[in-house]
Amino acid sequence: MTADVEAFEAQRPRLIRLAYRMLGSVAEAEDVVQDAWLRWTRTEEAVRDPAGWLVRTVSRLCIDRLRSAKVQREAYRGPWLPEPLIEELGVDPLERAEDVSVAFLLALQRLSPLERAVFLLHDVFDEDYAAIAETLGRNEAAVRQLAVRARAHVKDSKPRFTVSEEEAAKLAAAFMAAAAQGDMAALSAVLAEDAVMMTDGGGKRIASLRPLIGREDILRLLEGISWRSGGTALWPLSFRAVRINGYPGVIMERDDGPMTVAFQPGEGGKLAAIYMVRNPDKLTRLPAIWTQ
Template sequence: MSGADAAASFDPLRPRLARIAYRMLGSVADAEDVVQDAFLRWLATDRDEIREPEAFLRRVVTRLCLDQLKSARARRETYVGPWLPEPVVEAEEEVEDVTLPLLMALERLSPLERAAFLLHDVFGVNFDEVGETIGRDPAAARQLASRARTHVRAARPRYDLPKEKGLEIAAAFFAASRSGDMGALRGLLAADVSLWSDGGGKVPAGLKPIHGIEDMIKLHSSLARFFAKEMSRVVRYGRINGLPGFVTIEPGGVLQTTALAIEDGRITGIYVMRNPDKLGHLGAVH
């Protein structure tokens, strides 16, 4: 088989392989690198001997991700401020199966727990294949997935929020937070709301998460003074990693994404990405 034949059999699988890699790594760029590495290995493989290309490539991608996670954990120990996954702004027709809070919960799992959970619970892979992929027997793979499920249960959404309602709340949050209307903002927030802001040490951002409605109101009261001088500009509203939110150009020309976790009509989590290294793939949204 030629290189063209290899590409022809690989390219239809590329989006699904990229989804696996991104959910394993939380990085669009790293996921793209892993998928490209998998393609190079596919080129070098005797493809006539492969009965199930998708299963074979799924194993290759997962194993490459497990190798990457070892070094990624060391880098995150020295990361400046809260670490958030790179945001993915979904196209209109896309439905995200792994939301941002769940991606953050996956960070607390061991690499093998993460792989077992994602392959089985998200991508529907049977435990025989999961075990073969991660080098464990099926019973051990089942136990890893079960343990992961217990750890991430609280991060999984309790019910589906209609897309239109979520974007309506996102627009109301943007208007209240930028105009300085703290009364309207208070009405949108849950009492135990939390905020994570990832600047990676490259742009100004909170070095620690903020928890509780009163501290959130204080923060936005301070920020309102800056917005009075230079207002944010909304590039677009949409779903970001499964959550309603928006992409903005902030004072100083900083590109930013804001994703909102919402329960019972109130905002419980605010996830702000400001690190330019994690927003390069959104360059076209300007």
């Protein structure tokens, strides 16, 4: 392995983490990092700081992608959720849950591409403002202002309390058990009053076209699903428990394809949010995961 390859591979995990947060897609993150690798191999300049050069390149590539995808994202059918970041249970998590939670990633998506880049590079990846200014082609004062605006938007997206992985898993298991029985009282008991449920079908699978806000709103939908299925289980009894974006989740197979469900714990032993991804474009990796 050459020195150039070694230098790049040493930075690859960090670059993937940055690109995933920027784009909300594992597949796109890997594509961007591959593009950065091609540029790395073709550059004729002497790179004194490989890590800095690669971070700048990946950041710029992500910003370009976000700008070119703006129209497509605005026309997206129904709620948009990030591609699930799936990890096996029983292994040490690669990321802190609050740093890759769906709520946090959705907050990032509400930022402009430049705000997102500044916030991530400074507050998450510890780059200094001078380096970020060079990366983005802005002066340092402008970069600091972008950071202030970004923090104001994301400050409430991270949980202000901690829940152990065991407690979070119990909440998810309680929801799945109640759903398996179509038990609305048990489902109500596990949901926070202001719980949120979002389903991303991307216009390609049946899904709610709006976020469901509040326990009663969620229960009305679940009751409708139960009624249409003759009062039987809401979901298939067969599923695989995994960790999704740092929190407990499951992979399951529906008649029209797979789906993932991520559970975000809240205060008082209740679920704060449920995120379902049904868009097949975001689940292309599942066959390999499902059969492991």
